[in-house]
Amino acid sequence: MAKIRHNNYIDTVVEISRNASEKGVVDLYTEDDHFTGRHIKVNGQELCHFGTTGYLGLEQDIRIKKAAIDAIMRYGTQFPLSKTFISHSAYSELEEKLAKMYGYPVVVTKNSTLGHLGTIPTVVRDEDAIILDQQVHWSVQNSCQIARTRGIPVEMIKHNNMEMLEAKIKDLSSRADKVWYFADGVYSMYGDEAPIGRLKELSAKYPQLHLYYDDVHGMSWVGKNGTGYVISQYGELPQNVIVFTTLSKTFGASGATMVTANKDFYTRVKRFGGPLTFSAQLEPSSVAAAIASADIHLSDEIYDMQKELAEKVAFCNECLAKTDLPLIEENNCPVFYIGTGAPAVGYNFVKKLMDAGFYVNMGVFPAVAVKRTGVRFTVSRHNEKEDIKALVDAMSRLYPIALAEESTTKNQVRKIFGLPLLKETPPAPLAIPDSLRIEVYERPDELPAGEWDEIFKGRNVFDYAGLQFLEKAFGDSEVPEHQWDFRFVLIRDMTDKIVLATFLTKTLWKDDMLAPASVSMALEKKRITDPLHHSSQVLAMGSLFTEGDHLYLDQEHPDKEAILDLFFQTLTRMDEELQPDVIALRDFTFANDFLKAHCDGQGFVKAALPDSCVMEDLSWSTQDEYLEGLSSKSRKHFRQDIEKYADRVQVEISDVLSAPELEKAYALYRNVWDKNFDMNTFAYPKSIFEVMNTDPNWEFIKMFPAGIEKRPGQMIGVMFSYKNTGTTYVPSLIGLDYDYSDEFSVYRQMLFQTVLRAHALGFKRIDFGFSASFEKRKVGAESIQKIAYIQAKDNFAMEMMEVVQNETTAS
Structure with a gap:
């Protein structure tokens, strides 16, 4: 897929966000004067809340709230000093309880984003290499940019593609000390999981492999002491693994933690973790809240909470199984994603659900490919089973209506996400108006x-x-x-x-x-x-x-x-x-x-897209009149770069090239293709030029050094030009001998000769096409900004080009 330029990428994100805002599905504000977790009020309407990331509902636990309030009264709203120098009183208690939870000492960070920024450049050394899962969280990918500036190779694989990962490991192993793979434990959009079993096998096969997991969405609702999905799959962490978990979201407080059994990794980050050294520490209220939550995690109560949530997640899966809604990933995770395909369907569906009394989120670009838009909803302990059933019933009822209103079918969406198709039915006829x-x-x-x-x-x-x-x-x-x-x-x-x-x-x-x-x-x-x-x-x-x-x-x-x-x-x-x-x-x-x-x-x-160049006015009679039509700057360029070389070349026009001429012309074309990366396409085979050579609408402007016999081997330039109905002259392709560029200014001479030829034939315009706008403007062309609309099934190609x-x- 074509690379989306960075500024254009930001514009696209802003534009999609604006569209979603206009549809009334983002940029919303709650209107509640207090929260229970089960409902929120939006636009005057009370909605069942299925958008939280606090899956266990601990953010509403009275013990955690009281601990935060008490800490503010005792210590103030903040302790404004770097933790490297001194930590406020409650920090040591939090670290002790977290170490007891995980079985390893932990590094507490302000949040996971700062934690990644502090950890990744610290543990990944210059002799290492990085492989990113395509869907690993943005904060991880962004932190790897720092490592890249040090010359550390950074590669990317398609999401959870272990065959592609193994191939990358093999390739990088010969030139890297450690090969790091960065993944989420539980992915935030679809709720799918890292294939940890397969990653264990690869670790055993390739000792250089080191694994770095962002498991903030796997935290608390699963695992011993609620330590998360990744640690639950390992039990005892190997030396080659780092896990980032969270003290926010399901944990119910604020902050994040780095967990590892590797003492060297721990010490390096603890002693100097970039922003962890120079940033302010967690507020006393956040530390106290985290301590209260840690006490819950260290008690048997956490397992009761996990069980209650698991029952509600299972119930939601049972309800969904009775429908034909396209659930993208079915597992025990409290994150659910219903595919809609096009954003228009997603906007429509979310709005209908809100009107029906349910708050859900949208999965939109850049978190997912634009064509893989969907409705992301979560189940928490706040939700009652009757709420869950009512949501699924509403989705089942409203989804086909939203599809129909946007001229989309269920199977069209299923094809986009690679889901099994529903019972084959004849495709709906196109909705063609009678007119x-x-x-x-x-x-x-x-x-x-x-x-x-x-x-x-x-x-x-x-x-x-x-x-x-x-x-x-x-x-x-x-x-x-x-x-x-x-x-x-x-x-x-x-x-x-x-x-x-x-x-x-x-x-x-x-x-x-x-x-x-x-x-x-x-x-x-x-x-x-x-x-x-x-x-x-x-x-x-x-x-x-x-x-x-x-x-x-x-x-x-x-x-x-x-x-x-x-x-x-x-x-x-x-x-x-x-x-x-x-x-x-x-x-x-x-x-x-x-x-x-x-x-x-x-x-x-x-x-x-690159600017396109056209010349619309060929009505001049003489070369002087032509020059008068150029800008003063272009006239100066013409005299310096074109006119003083004009007597050094001779030109010949041919409707058909001889076999030796065609051979030489094709070689000159390949010269240009080999050097032109501004618009990188596959090189055309010689057969294309053979067809061109037999077509009466094509002609060839050939250029030779002046004063020699015009033999094929002496050709230094050729323009392959299409004559469109006597109206537009189209110099589609060019061939050049770069050995003569300085001596004859061949490219600029070819552009000028093209203008002269089009004028001589009485054409009204010249279509110079993409690229080399600066040079084409010198001969009087106008450059026009062009755009395209790109619809991709997957973001991988675009993301890989960014890498x-x-x-x-x-x-």
Whole structure:
């Protein structure tokens, strides 16, 4: 999947949050004057509370509350001093009780985020390596950035993929002292668990493996003395394990703990744990509350509480089992996740549940992939069984309504999450208004050529003749990265007028296609032996060979919204049929963002594309007049970088290349591809150029040094140009001999010769396409910001690109 730039990523998170806020499902405030844990009041309505992370309800325990109040009265609201120098009176008692709970001395931290920041850079040494589970908590991943700046390798695996983990361990073992794997004990979204049994086996097989667990969601509700899921699975902690647990959430107080049997790890963090040394210590009230909770955890009462919660969790599972709700993970954890797929379904479903009297959370991007939005609810001891049954009954009743209102089916959601499908039923027919009809074709020769060209003539290489070229060049390729599957979509109104038209292509994209060049350079080294490394099947509007306005929509049509609804329904059907990893709707301008409202609800994330370059005015008569049309800065560049080299080259135009010329032209193209990582695509095979060479709509601008015989071997540049219906000249690809770049300024000369050729042929515009905007502006092109909407089934590719980018930046 295309890399989402960091600023664009933040914009996306903010935009999704804004959408959720507008739907009334986030940015809420309670209106209670006191809490019981069972209900909360929102917007004047009392709701059954199924959103807490205090699964045992200890935050409402009177003993813990009284202890906190008493500590404030005795010690004040805070003890503002670093714990390295001196701790307030209650700290030693807390540490003693926690050591008794766990059976090991513990490091108490202000919270788990600061704890990770203090621990990870301290215990992971420069000669070590790190592997992150894709879904390990953000606070852990963020803390590993510090280790990366020291040159420590940081890799990532797909969630709980032990085969991928073992492969990474093998790869890193030869160059690392310790290989650290970072995981959650219980994951916060789906409530699924780390495969500790398998991790034990890997630890026995690979002594270098060290394990670091964030188990804050596994704390208290399970394990001896409520010490959590991870420790319950180990019993006695091995020397290669560190566990982070919490004093907040289910524990009912504040703070976090680092637990390990390894004395060296403990001592290093205790003596100097970064922010643990320089930050303020826990407030006296928090320490006292934690002591009171520790007393409960050290008593048999904790097991009664665990049993009571376990019975309610089991009851919830029983209730859910009687429905066809898509529960993503069924286990004994108090966290439940019902998949909705698209955010629009999630917003709709959560709002309906709130209207019915139930407060639940949403799982949204970036915590989950946008397309894997869902409803996350939790069961606590505060909830009564009648509350649980009422919630499940309401969900079972309202879920299909929310799906139907958003034109989604149960099986569509199940496919997204990889769940077993319900009994096979014929797919619901498309909801096509009587005023519209849709046509979907798989080959360009099925299209009405005249109508297509009436809409798309002059647009890059996808007028009707351009589509025929693409079909011939890519339609029957046996090479995986060039196997293109086309879909052409036409929507007509009741007068038979085309009101929407586009085409889409399913093919392989490199996940780093739009990543920084440093990322692509790193990945290309691995592609020497694994050519398809980090690539994904993408169903994209247009194709990798084309650029521009691939979607035509009659913006003035009174049924515009219905037309778009029908298009997105059709897109969903294509998704089910072709099963791509990613859908990309692309090449829109910020000013022409008419898909935004539909994309927001369908799980599409906005991503910035490289600027596109066009030259709209070729009406000048002479070169002087052309130069006058350039900006003063561009005229200066022209004289310095182009004009003074013009007499050093000679140009020849060919409709067809000879076999030796084609061989040389292809070699020059590969020169450019080998060096161009700004938009990293798979290199086109020579067969594509052979098809191009037989197509009358293509021509070739060849460049040679001046004063020599123009032989194929002397060619130093070539522009592969498409002539679109006498309207638009499209220099699609270029080939260069970099040995002559300084002597002849070959690239800039080729751009200038392209302008001259397009003008000589009487074309109205030049479509220069993506990348090299600075150079293209020198010859008079205008750069236009473009965006895409990306819908990914999984965040792994995007997150992996972030890991690689940080790795290359650090090195």
